[in-house]
Amino acid sequence: MNYPFKMYWGSASADFQYEGGFNEGKRGLITHDIVTDGSYTTPRRLTYRLPDGTLGSVAYRESFPEGAVGCIHDHVYYPSHNAVDFYHHYKEDIKLLAEMGLSMMRFGICWTRIYPTGEEKTPNEEGLQFYEDVIDECLKYNIEPMITICHDELPLYLANKYDGWSNRIMIDLYEKLCNALFERFKGKVKYWLTFNELNVLQGFSHLGTRNSDAQTTWQAIHHLFIASARAKILAKKIMPKAMLGAMYATSPSYPKTCHPDDQLAWMKQRRRLFYFSDVMLRGYYPSFARSFWDEYKVTIRMEENDEEILKEGTLDFYSFSCYRSTTIGKDDKLGIIALPFGENPYLKSTPWGWPIDPVSIRYVLNEVYDRYQKPIFIVENGLGEVDKPDENNFVNDTYRINYLNDHFLEIKKAVEIDRVPVLGYTMWGGIDLVSLSTGEMKKRYGWVYVDMDDKGNGSKKRYPKASFYWMKEFIKSNGNILKENNQGE
Numbered sequence: 001m002n003y004p005f006k007m008y009w010g011s012a013s014a015d016f017q018y019e020g021g022f023n024e025g026k027r028g029l030i031t032h033d034i035v036t037d038g039s040y041t042t043p044r045r046l047t048y049r050l051p052d053g054t055l056g057s058v059a060y061r062e063s064f065p066e067g068a069v070g071c072i073h074d075h076v077y078y079p080s081h082n083a084v085d086f087y088h089h090y091k092e093d094i095k096l097l098a099e100m101g102l103s104m105m106r107f108g109i110c111w112t113r114i115y116p117t118g119e120e121k122t123p124n125e126e127g128l129q130f131y132e133d134v135i136d137e138c139l140k141y142n143i144e145p146m147i148t149i150c151h152d153e154l155p156l157y158l159a160n161k162y163d164g165w166s167n168r169i170m171i172d173l174y175e176k177l178c179n180a181l182f183e184r185f186k187g188k189v190k191y192w193l194t195f196n197e198l199n200v201l202q203g204f205s206h207l208g209t210r211n212s213d214a215q216t217t218w219q220a221i222h223h224l225f226i227a228s229a230r231a232k233i234l235a236k237k238i239m240p241k242a243m244l245g246a247m248y249a250t251s252p253s254y255p256k257t258c259h260p261d262d263q264l265a266w267m268k269q270r271r272r273l274f275y276f277s278d279v280m281l282r283g284y285y286p287s288f289a290r291s292f293w294d295e296y297k298v299t300i301r302m303e304e305n306d307e308e309i310l311k312e313g314t315l316d317f318y319s320f321s322c323y324r325s326t327t328i329g330k331d332d333k334l335g336i337i338a339l340p341f342g343e344n345p346y347l348k349s350t351p352w353g354w355p356i357d358p359v360s361i362r363y364v365l366n367e368v369y370d371r372y373q374k375p376i377f378i379v380e381n382g383l384g385e386v387d388k389p390d391e392n393n394f395v396n397d398t399y400r401i402n403y404l405n406d407h408f409l410e411i412k413k414a415v416e417i418d419r420v421p422v423l424g425y426t427m428w429g430g431i432d433l434v435s436l437s438t439g440e441m442k443k444r445y446g447w448v449y450v451d452m453d454d455k456g457n458g459s460k461k462r463y464p465k466a467s468f469y470w471m472k473e474f475i476k477s478n479g480n481i482l483k484e485n486n487q488g489e
Helices: 086-100 125-140 156-162 169-185 214-238 260-282 289-295 306-312 359-372 398-416 466-476
Strands: 008-012 045-049 055-059 104-108 144-148 191-196 243-249 253-255 317-321 326-328 376-380 422-428 448-450 462-464
Touching: 008 144, 008 376, 086 125, 086 462, 086 466, 104 191, 104 422, 125 144, 125 169, 156 169, 169 214, 191 214, 214 243, 214 260, 214 306, 243 260, 243 376, 253 260, 260 289, 260 326, 260 359, 317 359, 359 376, 359 398, 398 422, 398 466
Parallel strands: 008 104, 008 422, 104 144, 144 191, 191 243, 243 317, 253 326, 317 376, 376 422
Antiparallel strands: 045 055, 448 462
16 A cells, blocks of 8 residues: 655644744744633633723634724733744754654744834844754755745734735735745745635734624735735746745535535535635636625725736645535525534544544545646645543554544545645644644644643653654555555554
8 A cells, every 4th residue: 555656744833833932033923922722612812902901802703893902911821922832842843753754844934033023124033044944954854844924824013003914015014024035045945835724814813904804804815815926926036946835724515415505505615615726826816706795795906917916926736724524505604704614424523523534635636636737735634632641641642543544545546546646745733733723732633742731831842652653654664554444443
């Protein structure tokens, strides 16, 4: 069952879930620095201050009150501030990834390490040097770095001052960030992602917008489209051999039944999903875009050259996250941005209610390649579970091994049988990190256990799990350890 083709195998992370060091190296505050912890039953919240000094908070994705500015409150735990401290552990972490034999590490740039407020004329040298040190450490072990330029965040200063991506000024400020990164890391970094999961971005923490309504959100997304295209145009000038993509949340959906109305609901959901990548990979809005705008009473304001910029700045590859599949029927309502999460009685689920569906990754690979005929990266996938270490901090995570085994088999089928060009796979959180959706630490994905609890307590020491050694053998054997019909045995 070996892999007769070459592809990257790696780990993926986001700065605000992994990096820490929020008050070091002249780093400024980002929008996720005001997001509290939470749990499966308690939503995370965003904290703010009103003009009269009153402090308050709103649930994730909800709109801020009039005049509110995002701010940190005393005596509140914010997981992004320290995360699992990659900032001080990067050499150790990269060495662990190299020990497994991984060939890629995807990580996000913290915008405010480079421009602390976003408006500085010159970049912060300490921030650039930190990321150059990370890149050089990867290259020392023949690990290819993949950089996410903007992973669901922006400088808090820009969100408070300009209402984030609702304001076109963000396009110029983002391009300035790209220019600093491209000029510094050209020749060292080949693969870049302009934005992360922009098809599910909404609200202050993601877009820096005080309002989460449809008009604000869809207009902000248009500005992201232009920013991404301008980044691609700029990259072609500075790094002609670089490849740029963006990342999309691409969970497959299955119609609940074969009833025609359920089939139409499924079609509408898939169109909503691919609205974003259609613009960025084809260079123009799809024919069905206007029906979405009409449904939500949205008017997209475009400037004179926007259509030409989109056409010139199309991306080179499609990358996606795939953690689960969903179902959809005629009675399910699509949110402004969020995808539906219908359950599937044929599948088992994780403790967080996410169905485990290995076939979903093959489904998505085929669906995407049929649509775009461009190479594909799987840049997020994995199993979030409650790992229970023994007295030696060893985790025997056979459930994660089974999950990876079954998903890797489906990737193999997509490449060998279906002829889908898969460039690589980076598992989410190869080193345990803080969960985005719940802000918990106990929802773990990694091959490496980090000694830290939901409130940030612990030594933050790293301990390889059983899946670490399985992955090491998988790479060493070129996939020869995979088992057919595993089914969680």
